[in-house]
Amino acid sequence: MLLITCPHCGPREESEFSCGGEAHIARPLAENGLTDAQFADYLFLRDNPKGLFLERWRHTAGCRRWFNVARDTVTHEIVEFYPMGSTPKSKAGKAAHAESWRRDTAAEAAARPAPKSRAKQGVGS
């Protein structure tokens, strides 16, 4: 049993928490055309690394708040907690975020608003 330190409630046992899976999966925007295979990267494919993994967790039985956790899947060491909507602060966490295969996917690029010039082309064509 892990003892997890909730950023709001303090140390609590693992069974009070739910793991929400991989963090930092940005939803592609509708105006960005993606192939089915590229959309599948966003919808279905999840990372399963040996080592540091950036996850979403929720303190279900306590404050019921979501937060991000950088957890080592080998040692179960929790390197850091950081709020939803932000990226890791620790050196190891930053590296794990930057090295994720997801950073290079078309799905993640499509989560940012399309460049204006391309949008104009779309209207004209």
Add this chain to the structure above:
Amino acid sequence: MASAASDRGRPPGRTALAGKTPRTTDVPDGARPGLVISELAHLGKLNLRGGDGIVPAVRKHTGCDRLPGNNRTVTVGDRTLVWLAPDEYLLLCEAGQEGHLHSQLMIDLASVHAATTNVTDALCAISLRGPAVRQVLTKGCAIDLHPSVFTAGMCAQTMLSHAAVTLIAGESDRFTLICRTSFAAYVHDWLMDAGLEYGASFRG
């Protein structure tokens, strides 16, 4: 939302533990029971969501000058504000006053980004006292309940043997346990069983 006036005039209904018979188990050495359980019938409970903007309304209706910090409660007179989460509090008030208090808070919080919900009948409040109260709770709860750690004025939302509960520590080892009404019978049965070795008493 029922009107406050009709709430105040309505006779209180059946409570969550109304079906449980008061009883006391054998006390090992003939001493006082280690755990004494009683239902805080109809204790008023309001869920309050909001940031610092709710402080003036809270001060007006409870006398609390500030919102409780994490895992803390603030009590002024008969009213207690319990921290539940960032931006979320539980306001405990005198039985029968919750409807009036709720409508007053609705008026005073109208211009603030906040929400208040009357959860009086959704939750059951149980008073726990006796010399063995911490030992009994420790059997079903993983948080550190040592008197030097979980001190008076602290609160925690946690699991007590599969039931989600809010534990509030009062003065001289008196605890208030708040659980869902639908879990109240289970929590009562579990407490009576867990307290068996110290002697347990349910006073109704």
